[in-house]
Amino acid sequence: MKIPGLIKSVVIIWAAWYGIVYLFTDLLGAPIPASVMKMYMFFIIIGVFMAFTADEETAEEIFGPFRRLLFDRSHRVLRSIVFIVIPPLVFMVTYEITRPTLDAPVELRAVHPAPPSSFMAFGKSFNMLTLENPYRSLERGKPDKFREAVNEGRTVYYTNCFFCHGDKLEGKGHFVKGFNNPAPANFREVGAIGQLQESFLFWRIAVGGPGLPNEGAPWASPMPVWKDFLTEDQIWKVILFLYDYTGHRPRTFGK
Amino acid sequence: MNRTGQILATAIFLSTITAGVAFSADGDYQTYMGFSSRNIIWFVAQTHLYFGAFVLGVPIFAVIMEYAGYRRGVLQLDDLAYEFTGLLSVAFAFTSALGGLFLFALVYLYPTFFSYMQGAFTETMLLYALLFFGETFTLYIYYYGWRRFSSTTKWPTWSKYSGYAIGGVFAVTALLFFLGVIGDQPYLTGEVRAFVAALLLLAGGSFLLLTNNKGMHIWFGVWLNIFGTLIMMVANSWASYMMSPTGFNPDTGVFTGSVMEAFFNPLLVPLGVHRILGNIAFGGFLAGAYAAVRFIGAETDKERAHYDWMGYTANLVGVAGLIPLPFAGYYLGREVYSHSAVMGANMMGGDFSFTFILQALLVGSIFLIACYYLWTGMTRIPGAERYRGWVKYLNSFILIGFAIWVTPHNMPLGGAEVSAMGGSQYHPTLKYLGLMPAKNAVVNLIIISTFISFLLYRRANMKGVSSIVKQGATARFGILLATLFSFLIVGQYAIYLLALDPQELNLTSGKVTYILPVAWLLLATCVMFAVTAYLSLIDKGNLGQYLLMGWIIISVVVFPGYFGFIVMEKANPFLRNIAVAQFLQLIGAIILVSVIDLFLYAKSESTGSIRWGRIPLRSQYALLTLCILVTLTMGLMGYVRSGLRTDWHIYGVMRDISVDSATPTNFDMTLMVSVTTLVFLFAIAIIFWLSSIAKKG
Numbered sequence A: 001m002k003i004p005g006l007i008k009s010v011v012i013i014w015a016a017w018y019g020i021v022y023l024f025t026d027l028l029g030a031p032i033p034a035s036v037m038k039m040y041m042f043f044i045i046i047g048v049f050m051a052f053t054a055d056e057e058t059a060e061e062i063f064g065p066f067r068r069l070l071f072d073r074s075h076r077v078l079r080s081i082v083f084i085v086i087p088p089l090v091f092m093v094t095y096e097i098t099r100p101t102l103d104a105p106v107e108l109r110a111v112h113p114a115p116p117s118s119f120m121a122f123g124k125s126f127n128m129l130t131l132e133n134p135y136r137s138l139e140r141g142k143p144d145k146f147r148e149a150v151n152e153g154r155t156v157y158y159t160n161c162f163f164c165h166g167d168k169l170e171g172k173g174h175f176v177k178g179f180n181n182p183a184p185a186n187f188r189e190v191g192a193i194g195q196l197q198e199s200f201l202f203w204r205i206a207v208g209g210p211g212l213p214n215e216g217a218p219w220a221s222p223m224p225v226w227k228d229f230l231t232e233d234q235i236w237k238v239i240l241f242l243y244d245y246t247g248h249r250p251r252t253f254g255k
Numbered sequence B: 001m002n003r004t005g006q007i008l009a010t011a012i013f014l015s016t017i018t019a020g021v022a023f024s025a026d027g028d029y030q031t032y033m034g035f036s037s038r039n040i041i042w043f044v045a046q047t048h049l050y051f052g053a054f055v056l057g058v059p060i061f062a063v064i065m066e067y068a069g070y071r072r073g074v075l076q077l078d079d080l081a082y083e084f085t086g087l088l089s090v091a092f093a094f095t096s097a098l099g100g101l102f103l104f105a106l107v108y109l110y111p112t113f114f115s116y117m118q119g120a121f122t123e124t125m126l127l128y129a130l131l132f133f134g135e136t137f138t139l140y141i142y143y144y145g146w147r148r149f150s151s152t153t154k155w156p157t158w159s160k161y162s163g164y165a166i167g168g169v170f171a172v173t174a175l176l177f178f179l180g181v182i183g184d185q186p187y188l189t190g191e192v193r194a195f196v197a198a199l200l201l202l203a204g205g206s207f208l209l210l211t212n213n214k215g216m217h218i219w220f221g222v223w224l225n226i227f228g229t230l231i232m233m234v235a236n237s238w239a240s241y242m243m244s245p246t247g248f249n250p251d252t253g254v255f256t257g258s259v260m261e262a263f264f265n266p267l268l269v270p271l272g273v274h275r276i277l278g279n280i281a282f283g284g285f286l287a288g289a290y291a292a293v294r295f296i297g298a299e300t301d302k303e304r305a306h307y308d309w310m311g312y313t314a315n316l317v318g319v320a321g322l323i324p325l326p327f328a329g330y331y332l333g334r335e336v337y338s339h340s341a342v343m344g345a346n347m348m349g350g351d352f353s354f355t356f357i358l359q360a361l362l363v364g365s366i367f368l369i370a371c372y373y374l375w376t377g378m379t380r381i382p383g384a385e386r387y388r389g390w391v392k393y394l395n396s397f398i399l400i401g402f403a404i405w406v407t408p409h410n411m412p413l414g415g416a417e418v419s420a421m422g423g424s425q426y427h428p429t430l431k432y433l434g435l436m437p438a439k440n441a442v443v444n445l446i447i448i449s450t451f452i453s454f455l456l457y458r459r460a461n462m463k464g465v466s467s468i469v470k471q472g473a474t475a476r477f478g479i480l481l482a483t484l485f486s487f488l489i490v491g492q493y494a495i496y497l498l499a500l501d502p503q504e505l506n507l508t509s510g511k512v513t514y515i516l517p518v519a520w521l522l523l524a525t526c527v528m529f530a531v532t533a534y535l536s537l538i539d540k541g542n543l544g545q546y547l548l549m550g551w552i553i554i555s556v557v558v559f560p561g562y563f564g565f566i567v568m569e570k571a572n573p574f575l576r577n578i579a580v581a582q583f584l585q586l587i588g589a590i591i592l593v594s595v596i597d598l599f600l601y602a603k604s605e606s607t608g609s610i611r612w613g614r615i616p617l618r619s620q621y622a623l624l625t626l627c628i629l630v631t632l633t634m635g636l637m638g639y640v641r642s643g644l645r646t647d648w649h650i651y652g653v654m655r656d657i658s659v660d661s662a663t664p665t666n667f668d669m670t671l672m673v674s675v676t677t678l679v680f681l682f683a684i685a686i687i688f689w690l691s692s693i694a695k696k697g
Helices: A005-027 A034-053 A056-071 A073-098 A143-165 A198-207 A232-246 B003-022 B037-072 B075-109 B111-144 B157-178 B190-209 B213-243 B259-263 B268-297 B301-322 B325-339 B341-348 B353-380 B384-406 B415-420 B430-434 B436-459 B473-499 B509-537 B541-570 B572-600 B617-643 B666-696
Strands: A118-121 A124-127 B023-026 B029-032 B648-650
Touching (some): A005 A034, A005 A056, A034 B353, A034 B384, A118 A198, A124 A198, A143 A232, A198 B341, B029 B075, B029 B111, B037 B075, B037 B213, B037 B268, B037 B301, B037 B666, B075 B111, B075 B301, B075 B666, B111 B213, B111 B259, B111 B648, B190 B268, B213 B617, B213 B648, B268 B301, B268 B325, B268 B617, B268 B666, B301 B436, B301 B617, B325 B341, B325 B436, B341 B353, B353 B617, B353 B666, B384 B436, B436 B541, B436 B572, B473 B509, B473 B572, B509 B572, B617 B666
Antiparallel strands (some): A118 A124, B023 B029
8 A cells, every 4th residue: 555645754754753862862872952853853854845845746745635635625624623723733832832941041152162362361461363382392392391391281280170170181070060061171072172272272271261251151161260370381281281191183274 | 337227326325425414423433323333334245245246156157158058059058148148237237336335334434444454455446446347348248249249150260370379378377377487476375376377277268269259259258257256356355354464563553565465365365266166156046046037937838948947057057166165165264264273263163153053054955955956857857757766865865964064063952951961062972973074074975965966867868878989089088088187186185195294284203194094095086087987988987987986975975974083083183184185086076977977978869858847836946945045155154254353353453443343143143144135135136127127128
C-alpha cells in the first residue's frame, strides 16, 4: 500500500525530531539546547517540503489534501471542525511559548568578549592592535630562557589560577562547584585559547570579570582583576605556560 | 542621466538643501531633524550600495550573455542581454541620486571625519567623478548603440591586427606589472599586482574583439565593466581605508602618507574581490527576480517560455557568482584578522559572532533554494525522471551541511540548560560543529551538492554519452587544458606546502608532521586529475567524473573535517592553509568535471526539448525569495564589515565620539537591514514597472 505523501512527510518530520532528541538525550547524554533544536527542525521541515514538492506528482500529494479541505464541498464538516479546532490550538501554543516561567531567559553570551583597542593597566596604556608577548621571541632565540619563563608561569598558575581552572587546566578546579554560569574556562578545549592571540589573554587576565565590556553585559564572571595581584611579567609568563601545557599555539597572522 | 533620474536627483537635492536650515552645529557632528546621524548614513549608504551592486552586476551578466550569444550565434541570448541593459538606465539614475545624497549627508553630518577623508583622498575623489563620465558614456553607447552596432560584417584586416597589437601591449604591461618589473612601491603587494594585472588583461583582451561592429559593441560593454570596477575600487578604497588605514602618524593620527598609499591599503583587494563576486551573484539573482515577475504576469505561452528561460539563465549566473563567494569571504575575513586581531576576534568570536550564524542561515537558504529551483525545473525536461531519485539525497546533504554550518560554537541557552551543561556555554558534542574545520568542510559539501544538481540538470534531457576520441583534437585539447589548469592551481600549492617552514607560521619545526599530510593529499588530488583526464580520453569519462568527485568528497570534506580538528589543537596557525587547500582542490575539480561533461554530452541523443514555460509557479517564487535573501545577506554583511570598526570612524586613528558610537544591537541591525531591503526592493519593483512601460511604448 502506498503511503500518502502528506502522512509520509509528517512521519519523517516526527521521526527526525524524535531521533535528534533520542540521540542527544539518551545516547550522548546531553540534551540539545532548545534554540539549536528549533533551527534544526526548521531545516528539516523546509527540507522535507522541498523534497516532496520538487516534482508535480509528489507536490500534489502534499498540496492536494489541503486544497480539498479548503475548497471541496464534500469536506464541509471536516473543514468546520478544523476551523474550530485551530484557533484554540494556536492560542494554547502561543500561551505555552509566552507564559512567564521561573527559568532564566535565553541568553547569548559571547565567550570571547570584544576587547577594546587599548586599555589601561600597570599605570600605562596597552595598544591591543600591536601588543605582543615580550617573552615569545625567546622560544626560538633563547630556548633556555624561554623554558625558564614558562616554569615561572607554571608557578604563577599553580599559586593563583588552578583553584578555579584546575590542576590539568581543564576548567575543573576546587571552586568549580561554586560557579554555575559561567564555568571557569577549560584551556585544553579545542577552540579556546588556540583561537586567540596572546594579547587577548593578557587583556582578559589583567581586567578580569569586572573589566569586561558593557556590550556583552550582564557578565557574571567571578574572575579577579589580576592586574591588582600579579605583575605584568607574571601575566605574560602564565600565558606562556597556558600554551605550553596545553600544546595549543597562540593565534598569529603574518602578512 | 535620463529624465527620470534628473527629476529624482533634483528632488532629493532640493529637499536636502531646503532641510539644511534644520541642522544644528555641534563641532565634529551635526544632527538632522532629530534623527540619528548614524542611521541616516547607514540607510543611505546601504541603499546606495544595493543599487551600486545592481548597476555593477548587471553589466557583467549582460556582456557575458551578449558574448555567448555572439559566439554561439544565439539571438535569444543577445535579446536577454539587451533587456537587462534596459533596466540599467533607470537604476543608474537611482544610484547616482543616492550617491549624491550619501555625499551630502556625510559632508553635513560628519564634517570632521569627511574633512580627514578628503585630505587623504582628494585625488581619488576627483578621479571618481571623472570615471563616472567614462561609465556614463560607455553605458549609453552600449544600450542605445545595440542595434546600430549589430552587424557582424568583418572589418578590414588591419583593424584586427591593430586590436591584437594594442591587446598585446596591455598583456605585456600586465605581465611586467605582475612580475614586479613595473613599480617597486611597498604598497604594491602580490595581491594588488595580481588584481591590477587581471584588469589589464581584461582590458587588453577586449581589443581582440574589434573585428566587426558587434565586436566593437561588446568592447564597449567590457569597458563599461572596467569603468564600473574602477569606480567601485575607488569607493572601496575609502571604506577599506576606514578599516585598515595606512600612511598616518601613529602618535598624532595625522595623515602623512601619499594618496596611493592610502588607496592601496591592505583590505582594498580582498574587499574588491569579494564585492565583484557578490555583484555577479546579486545581479544574477535580481535578474532572476525580474524574470519571475514577468513569468508570473505573462499572458501568453511564448512570454512564459521566454521568461522561464531568462529566469533559468539568471539563476545560473547567480549561482556561478555564489559558489566562489564563501572563499572570497574567508579571504576577506582572514585579511581583516591579519590587519587587526581585535577586529578578527570581534568578528567570529565576539559581538558579531551571531551575525555569522544569521549569515549562514541566509547563504545556506540561497544555496538550498537555488537547487530547489533546479529540481522543480527538471519537471519541464523530458528524461529528467531518471534523476529524480537523486533529489532527496542532494537535499539531505545540503540540509545536513546547512545545519552544521549554523550550529553556533557558544549556544543561546536558558538558565536550566546552562546548569545542565555544568555552567559551560559549550555543548559537549555540538561545540565541535561550531568550529572552523566543521564549517569549512560542510560549506564545501553544500557547494559540491549544488554543483552535482547543476550537472544533473544539464544532463536531464541527454541520453548516452558521446565518444571523446571521435570528437578529435578540440575535445582532447580542451580536456588537457582544463587538466593542466587544475593541476597547476593545486600542484603549486602542494609544492608550496612541501617547502613550507613551520617557523613561518610561528610553529616549531616538529609541527611539519601536520603540514605534510595536506601536501601529500594535494599531490594525490593532482594524480586523480590525471587519472580522470586519462579515463576521459579513452572514452570512460563518466567513470573518471565519478572517481574524481568521490575523491574530492574525501579530500575536501571528510579528511579536512577530521584532520582540521587535530591541526586546530596542535598547530592552529596552519588551519588557514587547509582552507586554501580545500578551495583549490574543489575549484580544480569543478573546472575539470565541467569541461569533461561539456564534451561527454556534446552529441548525445536528446530525450526531448525542454518545455520552457511549463514549470511550476512555486519555482518562480523561489527565484523571488532568492532575490530577497541575497539582498538581506548583503545588508547584513555590509553591517558586519562596517560595524567591526566599533567606535572608530577610522580604525585606530579617528575615534567616533558621537552619541551614536555604540555598536547597535542585533535587533536594531535586523530592523535597519530589513527596512533598507524593503525600500530597495520597492524601488526595484518601480524600475521593473518603468521598463515594462518602455517596452509597451
